Amino acid sequence: MKKVFSILMLVALMVTLGACTKSDEDYNTHQIQGEVLNNSVSIADGQSVQVTTSAISMVWNVNEATLSVNYTAAITDNTTATVSLKDVPLEPNVEYSCYTFSAADGGNSITNLKGYYRPGTGCLYIEFVYNGTHRVMTSSNLYYPYLTYNITNSETGETKESPYGALVIDINPKDMSAQMAMGEFALSEVSGIITQVVFYGLHAEATATGYKVTYSGDQRSTDGSYTLNEFEAIISGSGQVVNGTFTINDKYNGTLAGKAFAN
Numbered sequence: 001m002k003k004v005f006s007i008l009m010l011v012a013l014m015v016t017l018g019a020c021t022k023s024d025e026d027y028n029t030h031q032i033q034g035e036v037l038n039n040s041v042s043i044a045d046g047q048s049v050q051v052t053t054s055a056i057s058m059v060w061n062v063n064e065a066t067l068s069v070n071y072t073a074a075i076t077d078n079t080t081a082t083v084s085l086k087d088v089p090l091e092p093n094v095e096y097s098c099y100t101f102s103a104a105d106g107g108n109s110i111t112n113l114k115g116y117y118r119p120g121t122g123c124l125y126i127e128f129v130y131n132g133t134h135r136v137m138t139s140s141n142l143y144y145p146y147l148t149y150n151i152t153n154s155e156t157g158e159t160k161e162s163p164y165g166a167l168v169i170d171i172n173p174k175d176m177s178a179q180m181a182m183g184e185f186a187l188s189e190v191s192g193i194i195t196q197v198v199f200y201g202l203h204a205e206a207t208a209t210g211y212k213v214t215y216s217g218d219q220r221s222t223d224g225s226y227t228l229n230e231f232e233a234i235i236s237g238s239g240q241v242v243n244g245t246f247t248i249n250d251k252y253n254g255t256l257a258g259k260a261f262a263n
Contacts, residue, residue: 032058036124037171038073039137039206039239048206049134050074051173056140060119065090067101067117069126073136081130082107083138090117096261098123116240116261121145123260127238137210137238142169144242147258149185154251160186162193167242167258169213169233171204178202178213180231187252198222202231210235213244 036056040049056071066087072080084107090099098118106113106128113128124140149162162185169180183196200222202215215231226248233244233256240260247253 028061028063030058030060030062030119032060034058034122034140036071036126036138036140037142037173037239039210040073040075040130041135041137041206041208043129043133043135046208048208049076051171051176051206053173058124060090060117061087065099067099069115071138073138075130075134075136079130081110081128081136083110083113083126083128085113093261098261118261125238125240125260139239142171142211142235142239142242142260144168144258144260146260146262147242147256149182149254149256151185151187151248151252151254153188154253158188160188160191162186165256165258167233167256169202169204169211169235169242171211171213176204176206178204180213180233182256187248197226199228199231207236209237210239210241 034056035053038052038054041047042049052074054071054073059068067085067090068087069083069085072082074080085103088101088103090101093100096116098116100116102114104111109131111129113126115126117124121143122140123143126138128136130136144167147165147167149165150159152159165185166183167180169178171178179198179200180202181196181198184193186193198221199219201219202213205212213233213235215228219228229247229250231246233242235242242256242258244256
């Protein structure tokens with residue numbers, strides 16, 4: 001089965017982002033199941049009320065350029081909203097290299113729904129308003145394939161830019177712990193490209209526009225090759241934009257800036 005909610009060069013690192021797709025004989029209809037992350041924000045005070053995950057099912061009709069979507073997101077402890085879209089037209093967006101879609105009515109009490117979808121990477125972002133009281137942001141994964149790293153060696157002053165980097169962050173809403181995978185970057189001119197490095201033990205906070213992910217200490221990467229000392233990433237734009245700073249091995253001070261969809 002093909003992985004669709006996954007990371008291309010960082011594949012299989014974040015198991016919760018996996019999904020399966022089944023296609024008919026002519027490969028024109030793709031039935032997709034997966035898991036999404038939801039952040040419900042109170043419109044009244046701009047505070048995040050609840051972060052949850054939920055199962056999602058989608059049908060992508062390639063020939064008709066339509067998408068059907070069904071999933072249920074928690075709004076509060078006692079309230080849920082079910083998104084139900086049937087054959088919504090997908091509009092190609094050249095600027096962002098993806099499809100966009102929208103619906104004035106996305107289900108019972110759901111309005112102002114808009115979404116972004118890129119089948120090749122499985123990136124899916126949906127926003128909607130529930131009952132006029134809450135704004136919900138949904139993402140299949142916090143994956144940023146359009147990202148630049150700038151890293152300075154504090155001992156030598158050398159700075160290395162990696163303009164084709166990637167980043168994925170996986171948040172567990174049960175305790176708001178997080179893990180991340182950084183990829184396609186170099187610490188210096190002579191270090192070579194690091195294809196992927198994975199760190200656990202980060203912490204996430206939900207915000208009105210996305211999330212804040214932080215770490216402070218000495219966290220070894222899963223392969224034991226690197227140590228993460230500091231990390232802070234601000235995820236905004238309903239999850240589509242990330243900016244951050246970090247320190248690796250006590251001397252490599254870096255910045256990162258990226259987007260889920262092309263500029």
